[in-house]
Amino acid sequence: VAEPNDPVASPQAESAGDAEPLYGLTTGVARATREALTAGDVTRVRRLVRPLHYSDQADLIERFNPAMRRAYIEIMRGRLDPEVLTELDESVREEVVEQLGAEETAAAVSELDTDDAVHVLEDLDQDVQQQVLDALSAEDRALVEENLGYPEDSAGRLMQRELVAIPAFWTVGETIDHMRESKDLPDDFYDIVVVDPRHQPVGTIPLNKILRTRRPVRVRHIMAGQMYTIPAATDQEEVARLFRQQDLVSAPVIDESGRLVGIITVDDVVDVIDEEAEEDLMRLAGVGETDVYHAMLDTARSRFSWLAVNLVTAIMASIVIGLFEGTIKEIVALAILMPIVASMGGNAGTQTLTVAVRALAMRELSRQNAWRFVFKEFFVGGINGILFAVLAGFCAGFWFQSIAIGGVIAAAMVVNLVVAGLSGTLIPLGLERMGVDPAIASSVFLTTVTDVIGFLAFLGLATLFLL
């Protein structure tokens, strides 16, 4: 419970000031906690942190340096809100779990819903994970291990086992009485699942429908029979699309025999949507994962491989330039101008590529409209190619006082922007068809193509017409 007299403790005080954000950790609380930690004032640390939301506590822990983090966890030992573990960044969570030890982590995990427990456990090192699992009660362990048995990033990992399932012949009154008496309900739920005697879902009912309906009505008559049940092996990206498309807040998950095994709620899906958007963004830029909290050497290593691929493609482009060594020796202006053609192609291609990758991820682009999209990008590349041919041709011709050089760069520009438009669409579409995530490798291929074609067209045309 908040202490309304303490200005740092009340979330409402935060939304009052314009400068402070609507929610979350204020600079004031973060600083005060850090000072109290440094001063070793255990009581003040605990008092400052108590009113914070678990997400904010997790943010606080992430922002500490390692020494402070250890001191903080020691102070909070036995009092840490278990939900904090679910909100921590993966690398920080690993440290905290190791410091807490298997027994205390297991005690925290057992208070969480299965989906959150799995989320905490799935990224831990194999042996740490096993230790925590061993420390769980047999019942909790069975549920968590079952979820962990589903593939990574599948609906089975996302679902919570705690749910409300009732038979179709119950009345609204019986359902309400059941909920009033049951001690074993999930923390939050938004829909009730109606099941048949084989425990297969036959419908769902939003809670507001239960509340609006009179007690004697049978649930069979108010349930939505046209619902979406999610097989547990479904990829989480597919689950996110379903929730987004159908504006769902929760959906039942079934096993291979069609039996109800869990339920996925929208808060987990929001995390998935963030994760997938971030993944696309990072993959396009050649970064493995967001690594704000990663150690320096890990970060350097994770970026090395992409840069290595880029070195190879850059050398390929250089080999193409090398073919025209003689031409460049004759006309040095070509060496000065050639990066313009390559750079414009790379940028135009990246524009197209990004639209294509996002459209594929959002299912706006499919086999049915692929050719229309490719044609459009071809056309857009052509229009902009002609416009920039005129601009670049004029600049270069004026600079080097040569109509011929202007003509050559103009022609190369049209060629490269059209090629950029085509590669920006065909490369991701091709990767998608081959079953590769189009975000992951598209940009390397693209810049290789636009560099090689850019240099080849410009220097090739120059060799033909200027020598």
Next chain:
Amino acid sequence: VAEPNDPVASPQAESAGDAEPLYGLTTGVARATREALTAGDVTRVRRLVRPLHYSDQADLIERFNPAMRRAYIEIMRGRLDPEVLTELDESVREEVVEQLGAEETAAAVSELDTDDAVHVLEDLDQDVQQQVLDALSAEDRALVEENLGYPEDSAGRLMQRELVAIPAFWTVGETIDHMRESKDLPDDFYDIVVVDPRHQPVGTIPLNKILRTRRPVRVRHIMAGQMYTIPAATDQEEVARLFRQQDLVSAPVIDESGRLVGIITVDDVVDVIDEEAEEDLMRLAGVGETDVYHAMLDTARSRFSWLAVNLVTAIMASIVIGLFEGTIKEIVALAILMPIVASMGGNAGTQTLTVAVRALAMRELSRQNAWRFVFKEFFVGGINGILFAVLAGFCAGFWFQSIAIGGVIAAAMVVNLVVAGLSGTLIPLGLERMGVDPAIASSVFLTTVTDVIGFLAFLGLATLFLL
């Protein structure tokens, strides 16, 4: 209601096959509808479309070509699910609304919740919007115009006015009876807002809590008093962060005097999260907005300005090369190798930049940890700079049989990767501090820096040591 005997009509049939997606428009339905449209079989078109979810109907309309789209809307006139309008892409929606006319659009809009009505209306041309508003009932118009009065992308635009607000002295039983009797409840809701006599929110109650509590209990005793109320002028990005951070499904919105004016639900927030993620991705690539459904000329125009900026920066890089014309004339190998240094710098910088932009958007990066982040990227740039200096130096030295050339490219590589790491962090941090969206202009600045420094370091060192 679905017709279970028609395999194309049942959503459950879709999730059965492995090849078909879990949800959404199947190729079968899309093709069948197109054939029926071409054949002019009005009854079949309507029968095929009836069981589809409104999102799928919107997808179908988007995928038609313009002529088919017009024919389809004609056939569905007077029968179109109003929700379909909310799901259409902006440019397609504009066409459909124009075809339907103000009267029919107003009839559809009046059936929607305020947030959806505003969503349909806000992007329309001013005069079309006014026509539709004029055709609404006075009551609907007042509510919609009030929401439209809030700034674009604010909480006031996202909120729905339809909500359940009750006084704190009511009992659970009275609340349930109220909901059973009221005809004017919103379509979907997940929380009830408790208000004081001045209509200021004092707490919220999730529906499941109402259902679990016995009738005589007063709502004051079960409400969560520590809630987040959102001022109507709050930016939608901030709203999305709040929902994500606190795992909310709905939150009350207040006006300037603190009175309850609406409620935001998680389905709208999911759309915002998608929109914001897409915006960052597109802005980093220099694309105005996703334009899969845009007309060709609009697309070409929207990409032109970014490419024009890139042309200017490419010319700047060329001017730098031009400074070393004499050196290149002496040693043509430099012209062949110079794109490697620039390209590696551009890629390393983009990696850092993308991590920084995302971290800023997700509030993982703030003034408090900015310097640690900058230092880390400086260090990562240094490590990878040294590694790639060795690799590139070895390749270049071997290729041109010159240890000196290898040494020069190695030194330039270290310089450029360190500069890339620094610019990849400092540019977005600087833009953020100046109040500019760091996604929007970062990449131009970055590639300008890495190109200029790359060419300058490589050609400058070559001029010093090789001539």
